[in-house]
Amino acid sequence: MNPHSTPENExxxxxxxxxxxxxxxxxxxxxxxxxxxxxxxxxRDVLERLVxxxxxxxxxxRRWRIFWRFLWVILVLGGIWWMGRDSxxxxxSGPHTAVVDIKGAIASDANASADFVIAAMxxxxxxxxxxxxxxxxxxPGGSPVQAGxxxxxIVRLKAMHNKPIYAVVEExxxxxxxxxxxxxDEIFVDKASIVGSIGVLMDGFGFTDAMHKLGVERRLLTAGxxxxxxxxxxxxxxxxxxxxxxxxxxxxxxxxxVVRAGRGDRLKENEDTFxxxxxxxxxxxxxxxxxxxxxxxxxxxxxxxxxEVIDYTRSENIAERFAKRxxxxxxxxxxDALHGMLPAIR
Numbered sequence: 266m267n268p269h270s271t272p273e274n275e276x277x278x279x280x281x282x283x284x285x286x287x288x289x290x291x292x293x294x295x296x297x298x299x300x301x302x303x304x305x306x307x308x309r310d311v312l313e314r315l316v317x318x319x320x321x322x323x324x325x326x327r328r329w330r331i332f333w334r335f336l337w338v339i340l341v342l343g344g345i346w347w348m349g350r351d352s353x354x355x356x357x358s359g360p361h362t363a364v365v366d367i368k369g370a371i372a373s374d375a376n377a378s379a380d381f382v383i384a385a386m387x388x389x390x391x392x393x394x395x396x397x398x399x400x401x402x403x404x405p406g407g408s409p410v411q412a413g414x415x416x417x418x419i420v421r422l423k424a425m426h427n428k429p430i431y432a433v434v435e436e437x438x439x440x441x442x443x444x445x446x447x448x449x450d451e452i453f454v455d456k457a458s459i460v461g462s463i464g465v466l467m468d469g470f471g472f473t474d475a476m477h478k479l480g481v482e483r484r485l486l487t488a489g490x491x492x493x494x495x496x497x498x499x500x501x502x503x504x505x506x507x508x509x510x511x512x513x514x515x516x517x518x519x520x521x522x523v524v525r526a527g528r529g530d531r532l533k534e535n536e537d538t539f540x541x542x543x544x545x546x547x548x549x550x551x552x553x554x555x556x557x558x559x560x561x562x563x564x565x566x567x568x569x570x571x572x573e574v575i576d577y578t579r580s581e582n583i584a585e586r587f588a589k590r591x592x593x594x595x596x597x598x599x600x601d602a603l604h605g606m607l608p609a610i611r
Contacts, residue, residue: 359394359573360394360396360571360573361394361395361396361571361573361574361575362395362396362397362398362399362561362564362565362569362571362572362573362574362575363389363390363392363395363397363398363399363574363575363577364389364398364399364400364401364561364574364575364576364577364578365382365385365386365389365398365399365400365401365576365577365578365579366401366403366576366578367382367400367401367402367403367404367415367442367445368401368402368403368404369403369404370404370405370406370407371404371406371407371408371411371412371415371441371442371445372407372408372411373408373410373411375407376578376579376580377404377407377411378411379410379411379414379415379418381578381579381580382415382445382579383414383415383418384579385577385578385579386398386400386418386419386422386430386577387422388577388579389575389577390422390425390426390428391426392575392577394575395428395575396428396569396570396571397428397429397430397431397568397569397571398428398429398430398431399430399431399432399433399561399564399565399569399574400430400431400432400433400445400446400449401433401435401561402432402433402434402435402437402438402442402445402446403434403435403436403437403438404437404438404439404441404442405437405439405440405442406439406440406441406442406443406444406462407440407441407442408441409441409444409465409516409519409520411441412441412442412444412445413444413519413523415445415448416444416445416447416448416523416527419445419448419449420448423448423450429450429451429569430448430449430450431449431450431451431452431453431564431568431569432445432446432449432451432452432453433453433454433559433560433561433564434446434452434453434454434455434458434460434546434555435455435458436458436459437458437459437460438452438454438458438459438460439459439460439461439462439543440462440463440464443460443461443462443463443524443554444520444523444524447523447524447526447527447528448523448527449527451556451557451568452549452554452555452556453555453556453557453558453559453560453563453564454546454549454550454555454557454558454559455546455558455560456545456546456547456558457545457546457547458545458546458549459543459544459545459546460543460544460545460546460548460549460554460555461542461543461544461549461554462541462542462543463520463521463524463538463539463540463541464517464520464539464540464541465513465516465517465520466513466541467495467509467512467513469495469497470497471497471500471501472497472498473498473499473500476498483498483499485498485499491505491508494508494509495509517539520539521539524539528553528554531553531556532552532553532554533551533552533553535552538552538554546558561574562574
């Protein structure tokens with residue numbers, strides 16, 4: 266140690282490079298000496314708490330979004346179920362007259378289908394409070410298959426439950442609708458109702474002559490000589506026409522048998538009874554196609570003696586319509602075109 270040095274001089278002397286000292290190490294040491302001091306611990310703690318609070322808030326918001334979405338799904342499904350319930354889902358009441366509507370075209374994809382009508386009739390007759398079943402009819406006809414299924418079920422249900430089944434006609438009860446009504450114990454009509462049309466038809470169009478004049482060639486490839494039968498752009502042979510007429514005659518004979526079995530001695534047959542003609546309600550009563558005049562209310566009040574009327578009609582609910590529109594209805598145009606070629610009682 267230099268005897269003439271002071272502490273201040275020592276500090277100055279120490280900043281000067283000494284012989285043999287590593288300049289790189291000295292530079293690193295100086296950098297550490299002049300480095301900015303670390304952030305205090307409380308700042309780090311505040312930042313962490315802020316981040317955790319933000320994440321927690323986001324998680325909570327996400328949970329609530331999921332909850333509300335789930336709740337909306339439950340409410341929507343509950344609403345669909347509530348509005349889609351069968352009208353027959355009534356509490357067990359006292360004596361009443363059960364009613365099932367048969368309105369519009371009778372077809373497998375309509376409200377007046379065999380599935381809907383039969384299910385409604387079963388519910389009505391199984392209810393211990395029902396004294397009788399009224400089929401409220403306003404239909405121009407439709408499928409002989411659907412009508413035949415309903416007719417057979419009416420006969421079976423009458424024997425099983427020992428309750429009367431009446432048919433009440435509003436505007437129209439023609440063709441397949443009368444096929445159904447014939448199985449009822451009694452048929453009530455208005456004086457101006459349209460009743461009858463006991464016949465079968467198969468309709469369509471033929472464009473072969475028009476295509477020939479326009480120079481249009483029909484290219485139809487089939488495996489089977491009659492596979493293209495009833496194609497509107499191909500000629501109809503005599504054999505095919507005879508085959509179709511045989512089918513119509515057979516279905517007509519089935520229709521006639523059902524009417525005779527249902528009406529019995531009340532039916533006053535003449536040459537026009539099964540010709541496809543239709544009559545007013547007044548004429549129908551005179552011909553034995555109907556029994557008397559009456560409405561739903563008058564039948565419930567005067568015949569059944571149970572004025573309370575409960576509707577058991579089964580109809581397509583919202584869920585079924587949605588499924589049909591966006592699912593099963595795909596390709597319905599082709600199916601409808603095929604149905605147009607099938608026999609119809611209308």
